[in-house]
Amino acid sequence: MQNDLYRIDGVFGDGNLYSSANDLLKWTEAWKREFLKANNNLMEAFQPTVLNNGKLSNYGFGFQIDTLNIQYSHTGSWVGFYNYMATNLKSKETIILLTNNSNPSASRAIQQWFNHKTVEFQKSTLITNVRIIDGTGLPERKGSLRIKGNKIVEMGLLNPYIGEEVIDGQDNILAPGFIDTHSHHEGRLEENLEAIPVLSQGITTICIGQDGFSQPMDSLKSRYAQHKPAINLLSYTGHASLRIKQMGLRGLFRTASDKEVEGMKMDLENELKKGSFGISTGLEYEEGFFSNKNEVISLAQIAAKYKARYMSHIRSEDIQIENAIDEIIHIGAQVNLPVQISHIKIAQKSKWGNAPQIIQQLQAARQKGVKISADIYPYTYWQSTLRVLFPNRDYDNPAAAEFAVNQLFDPSESILLRFAPNKDYVGKTISQIAELRKSTDAETLQRLVADASLFEENNPDYSGSIEGIMGKAMSEEDLKTFLSWPFTNVCSDGGFTGHPRGRGAFPKIISNYVRNQPLLTLPTAIYKMTGLCAENLGLTDRGILASGNFADMVLFNPAKIQDKATITQPQALSEGILQVWVNGISVYKDGKSTHQYPGIVITRN
Ligand SMILES: [Zn+2]
Incomplete structure (x- = not known):
């Protein structure tokens, strides 16, 4: 017996007794004998307790009741280790487990034993010798990162466990998987579940349902439950899609009636309950253009009710751009929900060079408390x-x-x-x-x-x-001004075909704006492709490397990462992404798919 209680650690009364597995077994045999005699006083330790509120607790005066009269257990722990003692009176088995693993994994192992299954402890993987850029904007730091299951469990200067899988990162950058806040890659994803154009950019999560067009959450979930993709998806609910359902494809060229707006609100509410991240509008497109402000605001109010968001391809990116930006600011202010301008740009020659004024407009709104942000793709x-x-x-x-x-x-x-x-x-x-x-x-x-x-x-x-x-x-100068705004994150707006942005947007940020014509530091560029994206979408457990977060990660060489797609060769894949993990599983390595499909449809909590 040994006393290692510290008064300053805030734990009193327990932690004072050390025992061996043999002693615990003897003790268990002793109480089992008493249990069989049904000693009344002792039985209180084995019966559920009635709490003051009348509810039953499965913790008796001494034991955790796993199954009444059959299986009992108790745990004990101190800094750095944990034990678990369980007895099954029916099978007459007792297990005493000492572990430096977690409580759930010990309890899982014991259940596996009692159920005659192979006992398996979840294995971890250590990625060593990497320069970690964690996605918060902080500078890189050398170290290792440990993943277990689909999560990151530890970061820092770590040594491998005996028998642990170790990946040597060879002094490359390890960053959170990039998050594409405005993507059209879903269009061909089902036929390309390995998602090479996406993964070869380091993107691990795409946000779809853009520009006012989406599909119902139910069909999205069932499609990707049947055909699992290599990447994660999340979706907004499209305003135009809501309109089409209420007004018909041919009836969109007018404002909606009150009844139709009510219908849209109900449909949106249902989608939000099923995990949609908010409402997206495409007010420049005819399917959304004829809606009036009230229609959009009442839908945004529904999104706000669910703490969801508003994202918009705004009403004009050229002749009416100032008014279109006023409109989205107004929505953010009036409804009090976070609003995001999709693929911000000035697409009118005579207004080139006005980006600083637009940033001023946005900053003024932020100063008044409007949570406005933007995304951008790096092409003119x-x-x-x-x-x-x-x-x-x-x-x-x-x-x-x-x-x-x-x-x-x-x-x-x-x-x-x-x-x-x-x-x-x-x-x-x-x-x-x-x-x-x-x-x-x-x-x-x-x-x-x-x-x-x-x-x-x-x-x-x-x-x-x-x-x-x-x-x-667009002009390159405006692009740079918008990209530099601290609240602008990177997106691709791309798909499997068409514009080169679908295969090059994210690597181009590093090759062009970090390396060739320095505009951003590498940690800032990564923040704009990860942590800020997560923040602007309302994702809380991705986008930053931290223990407890999902293990979506990308390993790359910052000196070699390079977009290759151009207008004349839009299909060329990006180079320099060495390895990508989605939910803890390696999905892309040395330019190839690993044919693993751990991607999920992420729903809003
Ligand atoms: Zn758009």
Whole structure:
């Protein structure tokens, strides 16, 4: 017996007795004999206690009752170790376990024994010799990280346990898996569950349901329960999708009636209960454009009721951008919920250079307490429909087409990505198509929009999008100003096909804005791709390397990480990501899938 009680550790009364397994066994045999005699006083130790509130507690005056009259147990612990003593009166077995593992793992092992299953302790893995950048913005520190199951359990200067799996990180950077707050990769994920374009960027979680379009949580959950992906997903609920359900696909070009808004509110509420992270709007698109402020606000109020969020592809990224930003600030202020501007940009030539004023507008709102933030992808060209080039929806107006080619995009650098009416145009710039047609850029733009709507009318059952364009429209200076704002996180806005951002956005932040033309420090860049993303989405247990958090991680060499996708080669995969873990499982290594699929649909707590 030995006394190691410290008065300052706040534990009194226990911890004072050391015993051996043999002694504990003798003691157990002794109480079992008494138990069988049914000594009345002693039996109180083996019966449930009635609490003052009348409820039964399964802890008697001395034992944890696992199964009444059959199985009893008790634990004891002190700093650094833990024991578990369990007796089954029916099978006449007693187990006395001393462990430096956790309580749940000891209890699990004992249950496995009593149920005649193989006793298995969960194994841990130690990743050593890494430079840890934890996603909070703090500088790197050398050390190791231990994972067990799907969680990080320890970080610091750690030594391997006997027999533990050890991965030598070879002095590379270990960071939280990147979180893409605005992704369209879900579009082809089901056929590409190994998600190479996503993992080769170091992304472990994508946020879908963007720009106002989403699918019901139930179908999302059941789809990925059947076909598990390598990456995690979470979803917002799309405003346009709510509108379509209430108003029909052809009935969207007006404000919604009170009854329809009530229907949308109910549908949104159901989705939030099923784990949606909030509401997303795409107010620049026709499916959302005709909604009025009240409709959007009443839906945002539902999101606020559930402590969820509002995310928006705002009403204008060009001629009305200032008003569109006022609108989202107003929603954040009036409804008092966090609001996020999706893929922030200025897509109008005469307004290039105005990013500092917009940041001022956002800062002023933050100072008044509006929780506003933004995401951004690191490219000066967008991808969308030709129709957004007519912000006043006056597709027949030659002056509007003229304005578009002069102000809203550069026709000589903007490529048609899809065009169902004439596949020969795909891959060509608007200027090249104009040349083929022996016409001007403006006339060509107008003609293309008209041909696309005619095609849509004649082919009402055509599935997939009829047209799409990659529009060169932003300035590098504005991009840098927005990216530097402390509340802007990184997103891709990308998919499996189309714009190079779908395969290069995250590595490009490091190769371009940390290495080639230093704008951000590496820890800040990582914070903008991890911790800040989690914060802006309301994710609490990912995005930062810390014990207790999910083990979503990326190992890379900061000197070699490089995006390869370009406008002419949008399919080229990024390089330099060495290994990626999702929920504690290695999913990507040396440029290849490990064919493990631990990804889940994350739901809001
Ligand atoms: Zn968008």
